[in-house]
Amino acid sequence: MIRIQARTEPSTLMKIASPLIAIVLTLLFGCLLFSAIGKDPLQALHVLLIAPLSDSYNIGEMFVKMGPLLLCAVGLAICYRANMWNIGAEGQLLAGALGGSAMALYFIDSDSVFALPITLLAGIVSGMLWSAIPTFLKLRFNSNLILTTIMFNYIALYLLIWAVHGPLRDPQGFGFPESALFSDATLLPTLFEFSRIHLGIVFAILAGFIGWFILTKTHLGFQIRVLGADEPAAKYAGFNSKKLSWFVMLFAGALAGLAGVSETTGPIGQLVPNVSPGYGYSAIIVAYLGRLHPIGAILAAVFMAILYMGGDLAQIEMGIPVAVVSMFQGVLLFFLLACDFFINNRLTLSHQATN
């Protein structure tokens, strides 16, 4: 008889091993799945995980995908550390893309050096606004943050679709739901000539380190950690939990908004309906895989970006549907949460018969 028993103290080993075990289990599950649909599992895994790193162009693309994932994940990790369950990075990203694009279109004939910073700022502010509404609803009416942020994801998505079909549609675009191509003055500069890597990845890695700095070095970060770890203690110490909640939510909104505007002014160069292949949702997994630590999120974002790349390659080279990426992500989160259970619990064998 196998029984589940609570550990007297959480296992440090499991804390570190849990994401790795989850990745291994996910890969094993993938092998089973690929076999079931008649594909060679080893080749599929090779295409999914190794091929994306095989040449410099692909590595560059990996960084392009890593940028928005990491930006969103850093913000989410800090929210989750404060026990604020923000599931709205996707909506905040889309809001950033929308607000930033509107500004970029305003500067379409400009060659001012301020055009790009103002465009980025517009994206950041839009993301912040989008996270501010659910935050206000939670703090004022105690509404469920998870539900409101998810709802705001959909509102942002349809707002964006409306905009590209309506006011922001390119008048010379033959009716396609796309904005005009942005002016060079509002495009993020690429870092290298041979790839599409742009300034966004620099923002993202910088955000990772800023997030780490806030959490570990500042009094603000300390208060955030206390609030998340032990709310009664934060109350007892007299920390202003409303202020802290506002900070983490606006910070996450700003980073997600920056991710959105960096996508439209970076690799895409215009506003299109499908700005994000679900970066804001995948970032939740990145944040967890990185153990809610901004530096851990950098490593996790690399993994997730490879998976995105691999999904594209698997579709091209082996005819595996691209939905496999979402499935992999879902299974990964599932295994991760399951493995995390064993941080605080363990299995014991007991010989006692139960009645």
Place this chain on the structure above:
Amino acid sequence: MLLQANKWLRQNGASTLNTQQIASRLELIDITKQYPGCLANDSINLCLQPGEIHALLGENGAGKSTLVKTIYGVVAPDKGDILWDGKEVTIKSPSTARDLGIGMVFQHFSLFETLTVSQNIELCLSQKHLANIDDLAEKIRQLSEEYGLNVDPDKYVHSLSIGERQRVEIMRCLVQSVKLLILDEPTSVLTPQEVSGLFDVLRTLSKEGCSILFISHKLHEVTEICHQATILRGGKVVNTCVPSEETPASIAKMMVGDLAEQDTQYTKKEGTHTLFSANNLSLPSKQPFGTSLKNIQFELKAGEILGIAGVAGNGQDELMAIISGEDNRTNKSSLSLDQMDIGHLHAGDRRKLGMAYVPEERLGRGAVPDMSLTENTLLTHSTGFIKNGLVQWQEAKDYASRLIKKYKVKCHGEFSEAKSLSGGNLQKFIMGREIGQNPKVLICAHPTWGVDVGAALAIHQALLDLRDQGAAILLISEDIDELFLLADRMSAICDGHLSPQVKTQDTNIDQIGQWMAGTFIDTQRELTQETQS
């Protein structure tokens, strides 16, 4: 204290031997349960006759919950025997307990709100029981009539009041034809009318031979309904009595111990000027299980310790939350510090003005369990460790290790997590941290609860030193000995009312015991009426 308790045990043991001839419903012999760092039950003997309503009394942490959980099969005792109807049994799980005929109603109910009463009751019945019942709803109606429970089997639980839900829980036990019903603080959630209804049900049950084990903090209820009472203190049985022959005050005295055993004496001081005061403070409770505060009025002087005695759950937690500012619904003028109104300020702002607190709950409120002692120092003591918003970790670390040394906190070092410390050591640390901020006013709840004698002495000395430096200290405790030892003035809290404050020399344990039972409330009310008319 130990010697006396042992004497009691021996006497008690002798009396159990005498009653053993009659087959008791339940008999506990030498039940012992050791938790890490805490002996929750220490050789407890208890005997329950059929039809007896037996009160289990004691302060928080006296071991009542562990004991009833042992009887209900939730906790396995380390040592000791349980006799059921004279036969030795091992109660492995709540389902074994239910099969024997033991039912328990917990303080917080376990009902599914979206299901009906009879569905809820059906859920917890074993196959064996269900096979014996043809029509559960009919059975519920019949029992409901028989005991006057007034439970409608078809109603949904979400539509029921708290009192009705409790009756559903009792019904759940009745359907299983219990022989022993355990009630954990059943009246704390009820209105006075519901309480008298509950007592009628309990009396009927008792007449039919069902034994009842009744945990309560409300002593007048115990004297009203219980036939026998067992009083626990520090995991031991310290006394047994027949409640009808006692008064609430005399039982309160038994619960908190005998003053005569205290051998140390500290000099009493008189405060100089008023530092902190609560002015006619009334506030309804936030929680459904809480106590509302009524016309709280006191002054706290510099250089004195004011003690507030009281049985748990009489408004201490609410008072503490209001003074600390964690609950700042109070209006501006109801609290003042140094002639400044602070009723509207947040907890953090009050701290900045020189107030400090030692909460009852050490782990999870006074300290973050998963954080190091350095981080826990920073929790409330941040002056000097923050520069331009950045934490000076090295300095905080040095300070934490100085605290550890000064207050002899046993731990691996300032990097130890708070949860790795024993209760007493963590309390010394928290005490040191709060005193280290040189507060003008220190509010301190149950400072030595669960702390060993050595640590308690150190904590007492630290409190007295702080008083002698001119700080005002409010000491809230259930331990009346400690209050008499430390407090310069005394007061008691009962059902959200605070008694007048008197000099400790001018009062005695009887008066405070009576106040704890609420005798001052009527006189206070008369006084206010007099002044009004």
